[in-house]
Amino acid sequence: MPSLPEELVARFRCVSSERVERIEAGWQALMERRERSTTIAEVRRDLHTLKGDAHVTGFAEVDLLAHELEDLLEFAIGSGFSFPQSVDVMMVMGLHFLTMLLMSAPGVSTAGIDLKGFLSELREVQRDARIDAERGAALRSSPRSASGGHRLDQLSDSSREMLTAAATNVFLERACAMEGPARDRLEVTWLMLRSIVANVTAVRLQPRLHRRADASAALARALGKEVNVTVSCGDLTATPEAANALDVALMHLLTNATDHAIETPARRAEAGKAAGGTIAVVATDRGAFLELTVADDGVGIDFDRLRSVAKEKGARTPEECAALTEQELLELLFEPSFSTSTVVTQRSGRGIGLDAVRAVLEERGGAVSVGATAKGSGTTFVVRVPSAGEHVMVHTFRVPGSSVTLAASAEWSATLEPAGARIPVAHTDVLGALDIPATNGGGDPDPATRILSLTRGAESFALTVCSAVTLHAAERLCRTADHERAEVVRVDGTEAVLIRPELLRPSGNMEKAQ
Amino acid sequence: MTTMSLSGTADALALAALESLLSQLHDHVLAAHHKTVLLDFTQLGFINSSCFAKLIAWVHRVRLLPEASAYTIRIRTSEKQTWQRRSLHALKCFAVDVVTIET
Numbered sequence A: 001m002p003s004l005p006e007e008l009v010a011r012f013r014c015v016s017s018e019r020v021e022r023i024e025a026g027w028q029a030l031m032e033r034r035e036r037s038t039t040i041a042e043v044r045r046d047l048h049t050l051k052g053d054a055h056v057t058g059f060a061e062v063d064l065l066a067h068e069l070e071d072l073l074e075f076a077i078g079s080g081f082s083f084p085q086s087v088d089v090m091m092v093m094g095l096h097f098l099t100m101l102l103m104s105a106p107g108v109s110t111a112g113i114d115l116k117g118f119l120s121e122l123r124e125v126q127r128d129a130r131i132d133a134e135r136g137a138a139l140r141s142s143p144r145s146a147s148g149g150h151r152l153d154q155l156s157d158s159s160r161e162m163l164t165a166a167a168t169n170v171f172l173e174r175a176c177a178m179e180g181p182a183r184d185r186l187e188v189t190w191l192m193l194r195s196i197v198a199n200v201t202a203v204r205l206q207p208r209l210h211r212r213a214d215a216s217a218a219l220a221r222a223l224g225k226e227v228n229v230t231v232s233c234g235d236l237t238a239t240p241e242a243a244n245a246l247d248v249a250l251m252h253l254l255t256n257a258t259d260h261a262i263e264t265p266a267r268r269a270e271a272g273k274a275a276g277g278t279i280a281v282v283a284t285d286r287g288a289f290l291e292l293t294v295a296d297d298g299v300g301i302d303f304d305r306l307r308s309v310a311k312e313k314g315a316r317t318p319e320e321c322a323a324l325t326e327q328e329l330l331e332l333l334f335e336p337s338f339s340t341s342t343v344v345t346q347r348s349g350r351g352i353g354l355d356a357v358r359a360v361l362e363e364r365g366g367a368v369s370v371g372a373t374a375k376g377s378g379t380t381f382v383v384r385v386p387s388a389g390e391h392v393m394v395h396t397f398r399v400p401g402s403s404v405t406l407a408a409s410a411e412w413s414a415t416l417e418p419a420g421a422r423i424p425v426a427h428t429d430v431l432g433a434l435d436i437p438a439t440n441g442g443g444d445p446d447p448a449t450r451i452l453s454l455t456r457g458a459e460s461f462a463l464t465v466c467s468a469v470t471l472h473a474a475e476r477l478c479r480t481a482d483h484e485r486a487e488v489v490r491v492d493g494t495e496a497v498l499i500r501p502e503l504l505r506p507s508g509n510m511e512k513a514q
Numbered sequence B: 001m002t003t004m005s006l007s008g009t010a011d012a013l014a015l016a017a018l019e020s021l022l023s024q025l026h027d028h029v030l031a032a033h034h035k036t037v038l039l040d041f042t043q044l045g046f047i048n049s050s051c052f053a054k055l056i057a058w059v060h061r062v063r064l065l066p067e068a069s070a071y072t073i074r075i076r077t078s079e080k081q082t083w084q085r086r087s088l089h090a091l092k093c094f095a096v097d098v099v100t101i102e103t
Helices: A006-031 A036-057 A060-078 A085-103 A115-140 A157-176 A181-201 A205-222 A240-261 A265-270 A303-312 A318-323 A326-332 A354-363 B012-032 B049-063 B083-092
Strands: A227-232 A277-285 A289-296 A367-374 A378-386 A391-397 A406-409 A413-418 A450-456 A459-465 A470-478 A486-491 A494-499 B002-010 B036-047 B072-076 B099-102
Touching (some): A006 A085, A085 A115, A085 B049, A157 A181, A157 A470, A157 A486, A157 A494, A205 A227, A205 A277, A240 A289, A240 A354, A289 A367, A326 A367, A354 A367, A470 A494, B002 B012, B036 B083, B049 B083
Parallel strands (some): A406 A494, B002 B036
Antiparallel strands (some): A289 A378, A367 A378, A391 A406, A413 A450, A470 A486
16 A cells, blocks of 8 residues: 555546546547657656556556556557557556556455456457567568577467476476487477577567656656667567566666756756766676666766765764765665655655665666766666576475486475375375386385475475485476476576476375385 | 347447446346346447447446445357457456356
8 A cells, every 4th residue: 555645645646547538538549540649659658657656656556557558558559550459448448447446545445356367368468469460470571580580479378388388298208218319309399498488488678678768758858858868788688577677677767867867958058068968778688697787977976965865864873974985875875765866756856766676676686786976977877687587496306216306386395204204194106296207116115215295384295205305496497387287497507397296196195105 | 137138349339329328227227126237248249449448437337336236247258259258358357246257
């Protein structure tokens, strides 16, 4: 729930509702092919401002839906407003959904409103429309080679689920195949499928960064400033998680730079600068991580002012403030609610921004820092986010009869018991459940084995393991649907099978796990 | 239960009629103290965005009814009408306690 003063929240509701009405009227005009270029700019600006305001005021659901509608709008613009009618229907429905969320009075239950379900339908409509557009383009142009950048990122959810399930099955087949040509073929097929899965889920950065740049230029105009935002990112792609983190980081950094760093033309003239400011956004693939730099030629960071604000706000004692190094002063910028601005504008100055950037990046294992700054000359922020995909904490182990490393989500608590221990839990034959033939099954319990009990709430499973059980962060290489029994993850450079114990049928014995 | 069947295409030409129809339907259901409305869309070729906006407004109105006069809306659909799957499921998301989709 928003924690801002009631008056501010009420004002947000009122202004935003009017904004949604304007967006709907603008969209209607676009559908009727009236005043296209100016209307596009107005609708874009209104939708983006609505989203930004929702973020600042804590209306997370409005923020989220507005973000999705921005994507739909960009698709519509990119298609030249040539799309199935379902896109028009979903845009209008989305705007009405926004109104409903905005008008839900404080204290009134929003039970019965299924935003998650709505977003899912919205994304599917957009995905279907993109596939239609892609097919149309493919029919109109000559065939492209596989290496010519043909992308597969517009599969429906169900197709994606089938693809990841098939890739996982190939991995499992490879795991139990005898050495020889067949295993080699399975290895090659698995690598190809792994690459396709990564491609399917990859997000192109260019449209996202350009959209932020356009919004920043629009904000500058509204503030009476001239700002030229340049974006350089080539054809870089990122995992959805990394792309989202970069997106949020760039939104805040550009807003801050435009609102606070770049001076008005008059101020710049006094400082002997060109009337128009510049902000250069550069994204670079650094291997293990993606780097984004945002460099402006504005006022730069005033360390004396930082020290003074720290003292005024009581962020540090006067003695501490006096002793702060420049690096320590820069760190203050990333602390919650620390802002050097004396003016709270529609966009920034509340001290919300850089701490949000740091939070969203740290959640993804990334970081943000000030790369360089000089009073009067500008500032460069450097953002880094890991290139790897989504991570999940897992317990890893091996079971007798297979060299495959297995993993179970750390949502399950793991307990090891001696081999042959009597435990009141049904034993699960993991290899059998995964259809992997054991290379040396049967016989008496191996003294080197132990029983691993996995417990999550009321659910418990037991399996025999022949290794230590250790906790690791695993990268999800091939995320399958929740109803699939397994998926492939990478742990410390080794591919492993992440099992879903609840979907593996126990083999029976309730008393003795062997 | 009140049943209403729509056929043809709900486009700009049908907008005013649909709005009036939904208003009359709402009043009728309340007056009759019915607890369910069955909307048969199996013969409906398409609903454009403006007409959908009217349906949304009606669903929202029903959602806000006091419990004593509340009623639910069952929408009967046809798999042959491919447009219905996503848009009507999206409509249901406005009030999952009020709207159900039947195939």
